Amino acid sequence: MLRWARLGTRSLHTARARGQAPPLLPTGWQAVIGIECHAQLLAPTKLFSPTPPPPLHAPPNTLVSSFDAGYPGTLPCLQEGAVTAALKAALALQCQVEHVSVFDRKHYVYADLPTGYQITQHRQPFARNGSVSIRFEDGFLSSPDDALDIPIVQLQLEQDTGKTTYAATDDASQVCLIDYNRAGVALVEIVSAPVLRTPEQAGAYVRKLRQLLRCVGASDGNMNEGSLRCDANVSIHRIGEPFGPRTEIKNLNSIKFMMHALDFEIRRQFTEVSQGRAVEPSTRGFHEATGETYLLRRKEDALDYRFMPEPNVGALHVSPAQLAALAETLPELPDARHARVRAQYGLSVRDVNVLLRLNVDDDGDARTAQMDAVDYFEELVRLECAPQAAANWTIHTLPKFLGQMRLAFHHNPVPPAALAELIHMLDEEIITQSTAQALLRTFVREKKIPTRNGCLAIREHVHENNLSRMHDDELRPLCQEVVRAFPAEVEAIQKGKHKVLARLVGEAMRHTQGRADPAHITRLLTDMTGASIGK
Template sequence: MLVHARKPWQFTRILRCARLAHTEREARKDDRWPGWEVVVGIEVHAQIKSRAKLFSESWTSDYSVPPNTRVSPYDAAFPGTLPRLNPQCVELGVRTALALDANVHRQSAFDRKHYFYADLPSGYQITQHYAPFATDGGLKLDNDNTFVRIKQIQLEQDTGKSTFDPLQGLSSIDLNRAGTGLMEIVSEPDMRSPEEAGAYVRTLQALLRAVGASDGNMEQGSLRCDVNVSVNRKGAGLGTRCEIKNLNSVKFMMVAITAEAYRHIEMLERGEAVPQETRGFNEASAETYTLRSKEDAPDYRYMPDPNLPPLLLDEAYIDTIRRTMPELPPATRARLIALGLSKRDADVLMDIDAGRDVGAEGAVAYFDRVAAGREPKAVVNWITHELLGQLAKRRETFADNLISVAQMGELVDLVQVGRITGTAGKTVLRQMLDTRTSDPPSMIAEQLALFSAQSGGDALGAWCAEAVAALPDEADAVRRGNVKVVNKIVGRVMQISRGTADARAARDALLKMLQ
């Protein structure tokens, strides 16, 4: 086993952050469980966004792929097959470790963890039990100043999937997932509430997506959490933890932690000890239940994998990755706010990206390209209010957006210089979404006669004439001296002009025509 030195500067920084977070938490007492402290540590399994599996050349897949079509002989544990480490998984792992400010070790190793299950054909999972490739990182949460220390990050294999059909009494095994690369990211027990645990997973999700290491999608199983919960009287040492396995949404994870905390508190208040257990969570009843006690814990018989040499990473390799790190979410948020965006607007843009597929253009990148040389606040309004709003009305999301950067830029310009009004701009945007056209917005404004009166010649006179013709009775009333009725005709002018006319000028022109 290797002994890993912690960099001194990192140690003091982590301690300082942890202390700060601790005093802030002290100030914020939790009145759900007065006198008690709830402690949470999380093991996150994130599927690595790599084309090929961790030790074989077969491709990784999602639910859409037919069962057992992405399985190499190695994945099915055929005798005589050997593992070959996929460098892309290592690179994405190192990227994640650097983003989490962890120590990436020059030397690490792979071990076998044995257990017997139908979706694990070799009878063991390759993981990094004794010498993980990265240790001692940390993550500052988005919600407040909570700092969660990361104990270690290890590379390991995913298993296959088994499904049981009770009607036929048949178990089916799908090995498509078998051997897909996973990172297990293990936190220290640094969270003190279900909310902090939720914020941790969300912050980690956004980070994994920003570095392109994982989809981080809990619903689709590309990010899975085991949460460890314990409870202790304030000021006393840590209590006994129970581990709740396989939570597949942040919401249910928070419910499970709350339920587990109350269960522990009730036992402790009755004077019973909490036995260390591995538990499951029933979403319908919002309760956790025993899977196995510590006594039944499997003996994994860990041993170094004899087929895999140590993983050696040289400093130059790690440096190259460090130099090509993308912008991380805290830096993105700070940059957007420095451009003049409100925190809320920055968060809206970043939230879109938190939910996007890795690889697709994100909302922040789109904003950056449209905003180049333009007023950032105007651009963010058009994107977050108008574009997202209209997409939402159509039950579409940013991923469905077909408005190009050039189109969006020109639209903002037309409105900013006053060639069309804001209302007309919205009409142009709607037309572009409806027709999925690649025409420039100026051409669409021209076709729809949306150019403002000043720039479009005597459009106002024509609109007034059309409105008068459309409302003869009202026009007569105005002619007979009932001036109030003119407002109704002004309304029609606005309608005909799609909001581009100046209402006051229209009123004046109508009165001149009719009196």
């Protein structure tokens, strides 16, 4: 049966990416996948009206201009902010931006499309021939050497539609409720070439695409809020033979669900072919609860959109000077940043991967303005922390304590200067690793750093609370007490049962309250128990 066991299957995708799970298709077969993404642009207005885009949970039909509602006689006016955001997206995706592009009408009749047509760019989109590079990331590609460049066929500006909600009535019938707040919101449609071969590659592509859009501030990419939606086109064929019939899976609002949908659809198509049936070209939906795709309409039933030039919107002209000026304002892009951080600081691919996407959920919120993990790490290095130590604390220790308090990295209450002070005190052997972690945990939990007269006072806090590392003159008497208190264990050690030493080390550490280095305690106790052999 083709049903998923349950949707907690990221582990399956991870295992297959690492070569630890069976492939989707037998040897000699492959899938062909192309992705169309609709990203809501971060613009102050809608695409053709000055109305602001609706925030999440805005009351229905409160942000609708006369043009958005399709009132007769109203005309579109292309808004500069939306165009700027779209151009940022094109630059981030390394596209060739057309100096002249035009708009078209795409006709179809749905209740959430008040004019009966959508203004889009069918014939001459504003950008073409881009590229997105995906490389090794856990759960998607199998090794640090894996890489795939996905061509971007085109980017086009278009309007969003309204939102339809179906509600039951008292007589068990349904009513259709329309919220036009979203009608006219500026979208960019991003069409990839069909070069993806696995759900894992598709997941890596969408995640990287969203990272690029967020990086330049073109879109927040919040799939859980509908700001980024995907349609996946998939077919299967024997390698060396023509592509098979294609199905399109519509309105996937999660990377995880997109991967599940592709996984199911590839299996479904192979089952059809292996049982002698033809795969029907069709448009399909995805049922999140069952993990199955389902038929929406057959391709022969597809709508005739009757594209025609949009008579009320002139051509969009973009000069080379405009593009060059906009490119100067863009931040460092993820691939360039990845290469620079790895080369500059000597970190592993895995560490840099984590730094670049720390605390960014696959379907979570975008945080483009706040200090991210790379900024935090580089500030630690600027404050003279060793790069590997700075990376370890940034990607391992600090996130662990933030997670315990359910805090995202962008809500981290510990400034880099405070963590740098802990790392320096650890290097100077003023405190132990255990104490440093305990202090960091306290800073995160209490959201408060010791200060005095506006300056950090962590060293004073350590001294006043007797948290300094214990040294030889304090540890020797303590270890001697432990040796005297456990004669049977000492005798066992002297007879060669060296694992018993761990109990003595644990007992000594218990009395130090984390203020001693376990390795130092181990050396002292080894010397003391060894010295007693000759007595």
